[in-house]
Amino acid sequence: MSVALWLKETVLKSRTISLHPLRPDHADALAEAAADGELWELWFTSVPRPDTVGKYIDDALNEQAAGRALPFVVVHNETRKVIGTTRFSNADVKNHRLEIGFTWYAQRFQRTSVNTECKALMLEYAFEQLQAIAVEFRTHWHNHKSRAAITRLGAKQDGVLRNHSKNADGSYRDTVVFSIIDHEWLMVKRSLQHKLSRG
Secondary structure, three states, rough: OHHHHHHHOEEEEOOOEEEOOOOHHHHHHHHHHHHHHHHHHHHOOOOHHHHHHHHHHHHHHHHHHHHOOOEEEEEEEEOOOOEEEEEEEEEOOOEEEEEEEEEEEHHHHHOHHHHHHHHHHHHHHHHHOOOOEEEEEEEEEHHHHHHHHHHHOOOEEEEEEEEEOOOOOOEEEEEEEEEHHHHHHHHHHHHHHHHHHHH
């Protein structure tokens, strides 16, 4: 199976949010979403500043063109406003593995059902449509909120990649790797559905 056939553009929808393919004309909306909480100030994340959103989108679309990613904007169904972004990345079609990452939301939508809905949509698509055998999540060692959120999804920690990548200031990032494998998906799905049913 070719990469192009594996990662096809799609729209995924849940109660509160929808995931739509990322486009260059989403730049202004993403800049506005990131400004809610000045998310680029969080040194352990990769949220773009308003003046770098265009490059952020270009990089994501270049990864998509290479067959390694499928980026989305997160749209709030009620207001139809873009409130963040996420993507499938590091796709390995030979081994049917991929990663969910580059996820961030406007501050007012953090600590709501949005992240659980978003991840449930993507995991269901990965396991039930793409037939993935494993979905990874990676985050900065110091991003404790992200690590806790990934654990709440039902992912298990695989390990820590020490000195995994170099930061702009010359320091090195330790990356924590989590995953959910195909045999765990039905139980994870049941848990996510239970969480969402409770509001």
